[in-house]
Amino acid sequence: MTMANRHVEVFTTGCPGCAPVVELVEDMAGPGCEVVVRDLRSDANAADRAAEYGLARIPAVVVDGELAECCRSGQGPTREGLTAAGVGRCG
Known part of the structure; x- marks a missing residue:
């Protein structure tokens, strides 16, 4: 049985x-995992995608079309939060 690929988007502005x-x-x-880095400075579609997801803070991580809980809560991406979102379970 093959696991479906996860689509992970990382939104960035090149900040420290x-x-x-x-x-x-x-x-x-x-x-x-298919990891796509969306840099708001150089990716013409990144701002539109960020708005679709309702991103208020950068950096942010979206897994399979859903903003990771660690990013929704305002704490920002953490290893634990990304694991909970399924990033570490990409078959």
């Missing part, structure tokens, strides 16, 4: 706190 989040997601993601 953004690079560690991108590294954390890439470190945690297994082979079944």
Whole structure:
């Protein structure tokens, strides 16, 4: 049985706190994760996508179309929060 791929989007602006989040997601993601980094400075669609998700803070991580709880709560992306969102379980 094959697990479906997870689609993980990391929204960034190149801020000092953004690079560690991108590294954390890439470190945690297994082979079944498709990780897309959306830089609001250079990705023309990133701002529209961020608005669709209602992002209020950057960096933010969206897993399979849903903003990770750690990002909704205002604490920002954490290893524990990303694990709870399914980033570490990418088959």
